[in-house]
Amino acid sequence: LQSFLSVFRSLPSLEKTVGKCLILLKPQASRLVVQLHCKYGVTKTHNLAFQECERLQAVFDTQRCASSLRAPARVLAEAVVHFPQTLAEVTLGAGPGGKISLQNYVEDEAERSKMMVTELCLAEDEFQTVAVAPGSCITFCLKEFRGLLTFAEASNLPLTIHYDVPGRPVIFTLDDAVLEVHLVLATLSDTESNSQPPTANGVSHLPAPSDDFADDLESYMIAMETSAYEEGPGVPPSPTFPLRTPRPAESDPEQEEEEEEEGAVPGTPPHKKFRSLFFGSVLTPGGPGLAPTQEVLAEDSDGEY
């Protein structure tokens, strides 16, 4: 991609000088030809070498997703700006009262008490469409999401988020007259059911979260002050999330991917990691330690296996 991008490196000068751009593929010569027709009759021709690679087809269906959200890209871009640039994963959740929240994902429970946890809540009316399963939440890679947001904001397109249960891919789509964009990201699977609030930490004395966010925040602050002395370090209660203790799932796709990375078979496309762009969690059938509940979402096109 780098070589292709270098052709369009200098946008301001391109805007000034280029009239039209012609892109053709010369498969026999293994060349992608990008021809820029510029001012004064000048023609710039770039013959970029390429190599054929195996095609991977992601298997996903936005119709099968239980939840979807639609918002202008700007709203989401402004929301993610509050998270540190180095943050890897973020959790998107649908809380009570129609609040949609974003929270940074901290893997280890022990780390949670030492790290800064940021939670951002968006009201339902900030979204154009909200059709979410209450209490649903998913965790996905923020870096790739940010990339998509930059593009979406620049093109001023609304973004639709389709998701299902944790572990199933999340699909971000942009729709326009001229193009269609689908970004499919894997989500962290959570073997614990979300609907059962765990009884750890004895936080049952906390006030029940109310619909009014201001009230929630106040009661949350009070609960923090009172529980801090009574309990040991534990998960800080969140007014919008039912309290749960996230534990790395045994069949965590991330861990699986890392194991399989070592057992890569030469000649096959590289195993895609958890944070792969466009293709969901790719698991080669027959790979080591494959959990029975994981299904293959993207098959090798040559079907050798």
Place this chain on the structure above:
Amino acid sequence: MPLSAPPPASGQPYLLSASLDNARHLSSLLRAVHFQDHATCFATANGLRVTVEDAKCIQANAFIQAEIFQEFAVQEESVTFRINLSVLLDCLTIFGTSSLPGTTTALRMCYRGYGYPLMLFLEEGGVVTVCKINTQEPDELLDFDFCSTKVVNKIILQSEGLREAFAELDMTSEVLQITMSPDKPYFRLSTFGNAGSAHLDYPRDSDLMEAFHCNQTQTNRYKISLLKPSTKALALSCKVSIRTDVQGFLSLQYMIRNEDGQICFVEYYCCPDEDITEAEL
């Protein structure tokens, strides 16, 4: 405001003495040929020529004619010395390189002769700096023997059209290939880098083309690292003439208009890397 330097003790006038109201008229041209530390200065009654060479393959000359100077006097037929160009430029720009309108550095240059240093008196806003730069034995310079009778192909282009192309040359390519032809592609610059090849075509009827005299199809390759410094001269110039001779030697001549609208020239000569007579597309 011309500075007057004390005459040499022996009563003889300096071999070379020159005054320039705006040192930038000299420094900007010298920068356009500054790709090596050392340069050879050659002065005659006509003016000053500063030559820089590299790898016995490339030569750049900056010409500052006597008319540009407020005062220019050479006592012998010609005066030649070798000097550290980096140091010379640092001295000429000792008051800074930002070109604020209205602030100019005045220069007086004196050279007593063989073995003596080049003296520079620079003044800006009442502050005077005196520099003495050691001179050396002049090197023997390459003679590309480029005369108009041997020119096979010649085009004159408006620099505007080439500036971007040169600034964005694919430096992963070892060579810059120049094709000049009476037929298509007329004038083509090509690079062969890591990502693939790139060709830049200028048609003969382009608005940028001031003159097009190509008699024969010639394709020559030049080491890109040697030609890249010419981008500086191109950036300053308004027009460039590109000529090749039978052997494929390349001559690039840049017409530069200085702040006062006076015309100066910088030229680059380069040997071809390989001999290719057939256009390689």
